[in-house]
Amino acid sequence: MRLPSRYCLVLAALGLLGGGARAQQYAFRHYGAEAGVPVAYAIAFDRAGSLLVGTNDGVVRFDGRSFEPVPLPVEGVVWRLTTAADGGVWGLTNDGALFRLAPDGTGERIPTPAPLRERLREQIWPIRLRTDGRGRLWLSGGEAAEPGEDPALYRWEPTRRAWTHLRVPGAERIADFFVVGDGDDGALVVAGRDRVGEVPLRGGRLGAPRWASLRAPMLFVRPHPTALAWVGATDGLFLLSRDGAARTVFDEGWVWPHAEPGVDPAGRLLCVLGRGYGTLMERFAPDGSVELSAGGTAGLRSVLPSQLAFDPEGALWMAHETGLTTLEEERAVSFPLTSDGGGIAYVNAMAGDPARSALWVSTYGGIFRLRGNRFVEQRNEQRVGSPRAPVVGADGGAAWAEFGGDGGWQGRSSRGDPPGGRAVLLVHDGPTGRYETDESGLWRVRAGRRVRLGPEFLPAAASSEDPAGRLWLGGEPGRLDVVWGDTLASACPACLPPSLRAALDTVNAHLDAGPVVADTYGRVWASSSEGGLAMVFQRPEGTWAYRLFEVEDGLLSRSIASLSISPDGRRLWLGTFRGIQGLRLGPGPPRLDSFVELRTRDGLEGERVNAVLEDADGMLWAALVPGKIHRLDWRALTARIPSPPVHVEWVEVNGRRVPEQARLRLSEGDGLGIGLWPQTYRQPLRVRLEYRLGVRDSSWTDLGAARRLAFAALPSGRYALDVRAIREGEAPGPMVQLALAVAPPFWRSVWFLALVALGLGLVAFAVHRAREGRRRAAEALRFRIATDLHDEMGSGLTKVSLYSELIRRTAEGTAGGDGHPEDDNARVAAWAARVGEQAGALSGSMRDVVWAIRPDEDDWESLELRMKDAAVALLAPRGIAVDMQGEVEGSPPALPPEVRQNVLLFFKEAVHNAAGHAAPTRVEVRWRLSRRALSLRIADDGRGFDPATARRGLGLTSFRRRAGVLGGTFTLTTAPGEGTRLSLDIPLGRRWPWQRRTATTGQDLSE
DSSP: OOOOHHHHHHHHHHTTTOTTSOSBOBOOEEEOGGGTOSOOOEEEEOTTOOEEEEETTEEEEEOSSOEEEEOOSSOSOEEEEEEOTTSOEEEEETTSOEEEEOTTSOEEEEOOOHHHHHHHHHOOTTOOEEEOTTOOEEEEOOBOSSTTOOOEEEEEETTTTEEEEEEOTTOSBOOEEEEEESSSSEEEEEEOSSEEEEEEEETTEEOOOEEEEOSSOEEEEEEOSSSSEEEEETTEEEEEOTTSOEEEEEOSSEEOTTOBOEEOTTOOEEEEEEETTEEEEEEEOTTSOEEEEEOSOTTOOOSSOOEEEEOTTSOEEEEETTEEEEEOOTTEEEEEOBOTTSOBOOEEEEEEEGGGTEEEEEESSOEEEEETTEEEEOOOTTOOSOBOOOEEOTTSOEEEEEEOTTSOEEEEETTOOOSSSSOOEEEEEETTEEEEEETTEEEEEETTEEEEEESSOOTTEEEEEOTTSOEEEEETTTSOEEEETTEEGGGOGGGSOHHHHHHHHHHHHHOOOOOEEEOTTSOEEEEOSSSOEEEEEEOTTSOEEEEEEOGGGTOSOSOEEEEEEOTTSOEEEEEETTEEEEEEOOSSSOOOOEEEEEOGGGTOSOSOEEEEEEOTTSOEEEEETTTEEEEEOHHHHTSOOOOOOEEEEEEEETTEEEOOOSEEEEETTOOEEEEEEESOOSSGGGEEEEEEETTTOSSOEEEETOOEEEESOOOSEEEEEEEEEEETTSOOOOOEEEEEEEEOOTTOOHHHHHHHHHHHHHHHHHHHHHHHHHHHHHHHHHHHHHHHHHHHHHHHHHHHHHHHHHHHHHHHTOSOOOSOHHHHHHHHHHHHHHHHHHHHHHHHHHHHHHHHHOGGGOSHHHHHHHHHHHHHHHHGGGTOEEEEEEEEOSOOOOOOHHHHHHHHHHHHHHHHHIIIIIOOSEEEEEEEEOSSEEEEEEEEOSOOOOGGGOOGGGOHHHHHHHHHHTTOEEEEEEOTTSOEEEEEEEEOSSOOGGGGSOTTSOOOOOO
């Protein structure tokens, strides 16, 4: 494949996409040889929105992270790609081979029309591939085959597997065309040699064209939503209306002839234009206005663009001789810094006001200043060394220092070097005065008065004024310092308040202070290249304190090269070795409140940020290593982007691709591989995938950055494979589901399956009988509990009835009292209190029994909550502190009603004894629950007792009986004056004693 010599000369003379172009230099993302795409000729997006790239070795598919080859039915350089309405992709190689990739990924070779075969091999530049609304392929033939003959179009008919030959009268040559409608009824818009025509289509046949003449040879035509077409000619860009009138959009240069432009569904045009001695990639709105003009950026490294396109999300893509380039975020503008010698300028500091074009940048090779839309190096023929951070004065001018070869410092200024020897260097220029330094020390100049603050020369001090007018210094000589009154703190430590002196000593011991800023709330922030972040602040009572922040506190990195405060004082920006971090500032207690992090995944061209500041317009300026400055709209970069849907790119069974099916059928033991594509190119590094396999998995499994899923061998059965994408910080996206049917192996014969079924039936019958036995036992036990509840309720209600009758008879004077109203009232009050106590006891007993038999309360959390409620109710009114703690190991089994009821009654009896008899100040409860055992420990610091002489009312017999019912052990440890400790250990996961008894014994084991 050879280019005409005149185009090679044009390329060499213009330096395509070079620095001479006057345009915004956006932060592009480039994929070249290092990503596996050394050259790209064509790009297309399939039905799922994934990117297909035509290269010198076939087609590769890009999933936002890596490039994978696509199996093709042809070989060679893929020179043209176009997407059809059905989601398939048509392609053309450099030797004239045509192919089609179906939506399911399978490929088919298409026979090339005989008249075009030799022409395609000789010259492929003028050939155009287009599709109609029915997904059919249209192919232009370029020049007419014979003089005086009309040029031809060819249409592939898939049903007949044949080409239809159509001639366009009066065209002489076909430079470009597109189809309107389904290809049978509609129109063709054709660019001829020097005119554009609309050719009606009726029944698939061409009618008479309506031509509109233009003054220059045609290069391309592209659809427009309201006008007839965008038209590119050799000397301009035009909008052609449907009545034939042409409006000039661009005529200040030339249109690059070999880059196929792109058009999005809204009608925006993306093309390459030449202006002056360089070319630009420009995007035009449907009204013809320029929305974006980009060039002169390292990301646009092409010398031969061949195609431009919009992806489904509106991002811009360009295929060219050195790979692919995409503009992911238009809010990030890039400014390369190149010294006069042509080398890269590495930035070490940045200062000034970018909104007023007063931004100064110091590099290891010189000082640059922002002028308009580029950085200009400040020439200095007498440079003696590497400049340090510039200090910007109130008038926008800057001063800096350079380290000379004799080991001394030399001052420099944007107004010219001061005369004689070592210069007076500006350190700070603010509301409280002008601070300067020279070989005699640090000085403050205010109202014509010059006061010496310290004895040291500070050639590269970082400085910031706090709201109280104090000047804080960092940088050289590596410490955090402050001007206190008329004295530099390091020159007179005794002049500082003791609390401030202690805070500064601690901070300087932990970090080599570099950048320093004071916020509007009186806090001072300092950092260093390795020590993290420090904050010095004044407490409300007037004393000073500090706080050190590390990565564990939320820092993006311990290596911080830059600090700056936003103009409104609400944000603190950190330039770190892992990107940019923004901290939210506000009144109140000092804290580290991070609200944004920007890294390469957000569009940065690097993560080592040596300087960062925000201008008055809210734009963020960041100096990256090596030699690049970004201007970022951080609010747009951090805007919420929903999680994308997921598309299944391909399916492989045992390493072989299979077509897409409604249900994928496999055999047991087959290996399954699935290619997945989250349909987005916007910040793809923030998107991860997760899946779950129905029947086997109920929870989601994280795939992370992987874009393929593999199963070595699935057991037989039916599965529903669910996959979804999750963008960091957002809700999951729509879920895609793939149905799988895995058949059992052939050796599973009918008799074997019948035998297995019979065995399973017997097992199921045994399980059913066991369950029925357990169910009957549980019903009998619940019946006994209900009976006990009835008896207890009956006894309690009898007491309530008796007390009520006594109250009534006393009120009527028939209770046999002595006739004294005061005594009668006392008895009535006592009996009423007993009625209330008995009613409360009955209510509690009923709640406990009902709770014990509820099947949805068989977990430990329910029992634990019940125990805590009982402890608080019994101990809190008596002022006894209670401490309940425990641990649960693994997944413990469900607790039967008998266990819950007896454990709760054991616990309540123990707590009741402690509250009523031990007179403790504190009760401790500890438990440990596992799949095999439950251990409960209850201890108090009360008076204790002698178990040998203990009264029966303490319930020791009840404790032992309940432990025996549960098959566990009960232990008591106590002595007079030494408190009391009760232990209950119950084995779990086996048959309890009551389960080994028949359901008809009638024996009560829960009382």
